[in-house]
Amino acid sequence: MTTDLLPWHLDTWDYLQQTLHQGRLPHALLLSGTQGVGKAGFARQLAASLLCEQPQTTGLACGKCRQCLLLAAGNHPDLRMLVPEEGKTQIGIGAVRELVAGNALSVGEGAHRVFIIDPADAMGRAAANALLKTLEEPIQGTLIILLSAKADRLPITLRSRCQCLRFSLPVEQDAVVWVESNVQVLPGQAVQLLRLANGAPLRVPALVENGELERHSRLLEDFVAITARQASVVPVSEAWLKGYELSSLLRYLDSWMMAMIRQKMTCQSEDAFPPLQTLSEQLDLKLAYQLLDKLHDIQRMSINNLNPQLALESILLECSRIANGES
Numbered sequence: 150m151t152t153d154l155l156p157w158h159l160d161t162w163d164y165l166q167q168t169l170h171q172g173r174l175p176h177a178l179l180l181s182g183t184q185g186v187g188k189a190g191f192a193r194q195l196a197a198s199l200l201c202e203q204p205q206t207t208g209l210a211c212g213k214c215r216q217c218l219l220l221a222a223g224n225h226p227d228l229r230m231l232v233p234e235e236g237k238t239q240i241g242i243g244a245v246r247e248l249v250a251g252n253a254l255s256v257g258e259g260a261h262r263v264f265i266i267d268p269a270d271a272m273g274r275a276a277a278n279a280l281l282k283t284l285e286e287p288i289q290g291t292l293i294i295l296l297s298a299k300a301d302r303l304p305i306t307l308r309s310r311c312q313c314l315r316f317s318l319p320v321e322q323d324a325v326v327w328v329e330s331n332v333q334v335l336p337g338q339a340v341q342l343l344r345l346a347n348g349a350p351l352r353v354p355a356l357v358e359n360g361e362l363e364r365h366s367r368l369l370e371d372f373v374a375i376t377a378r379q380a381s382v383v384p385v386s387e388a389w390l391k392g393y394e395l396s397s398l399l400r401y402l403d404s405w406m407m408a409m410i411r412q413k414m415t416c417q418s419e420d421a422f423p424p425l426q427t428l429s430e431q432l433d434l435k436l437a438y439q440l441l442d443k444l445h446d447i448q449r450m451s452i453n454n455l456n457p458q459l460a461l462e463s464i465l466l467e468c469s470r471i472a473n474g475e476s
């Protein structure tokens with residue numbers, strides 16, 4: 150685990166350290182924000198800070214004391230992580246009951262205990278209700294940290310008993326600096342990867358591992374060929390659907406349309422993907438928005454009611470028309 154704070158977390162960190170020193174750290178926090186913004190790392194850093202015997206002046210854990218060593222070994226009794234069991238997406242009521250049960254609370258090394266529930270929206274209603282009682286009657290010294298990228302899906306009763314801290318995406322410049330110093334990338338690739346990660350830096354390492362940049366570049370090449378009428382829609386659709394789910398392909402098309410619209414509206418150079426910059430020059434904004442609406446309609450439709458090949462062909466034909474200035 151990295152012990153440095155991410156630059157875009159500093160304000161939230163300082164705020165929590167202040168509340169800690171003033172003795173008014175909340176008993177439950179809800180860290181919300183998109184996946185890949187660093188919520189989980191932050192929660193662990195906060196837990197480590199509370200458990201450490203001699204935190205640094207910044208509040209970060211020392212990394213050397215008995216508590217820090219226990220934590221690094223992954224068996225600190227005062228940090229409990231609740232995540233979905235392997236192969237499951239839900240956190241069951243049984244796991245929540247066990248977490249908040251008396252014996253889980255009676256073990257302990259020091260003044261603080263931390264429970265991290267990640268993601269909190271994996272708890273169904275019954276599991277959330279099981280947690281609610283603990284949130285209503287806080288246990289002295291116990292901090293419950295809920296993490297969620299979909300906090301609006303959590304029951305309001307749960308949300309209202311937590312202090313909510315929203316984690317925003319960093320500005321692109323900060324994100325690029327982080328990616329360039331933490332991921333092995335060639336010059337210029339950090340911006341491209343961040344665009345593919347929707348600006349979330351901590352999603353970038355997985356994208357690199359999966360060869361996303363190469364994959365994206367091949368798809369974009371096909372897309373450009375279609376708009377230039379150098380490739381036909383039917384074989385390209387067939388080839389794409391052999392390698393990808395329709396939903397992933399629609400997400401790519403969505404992001405390209407958005408990039409072109411952004412480029413057209415701001416007139417800034419779209420350095421990340423030059424082919425999109427060229428395409429955006431001839432873009433009719435009204436038609437582009439119409440196409441975006443259609444894309445979103447298809448994305449909302451049940452996948453069972455769709456013929457993927459026909460849906461994709463129809464969108465690609467429209468892309469080609471728009472790119473050629475035809476309505």
Ligand SMILES: [Zn+2]
Pocket residue numbers: 200201202203204210211212213214215216217
């Ligand atoms: Zn320590």
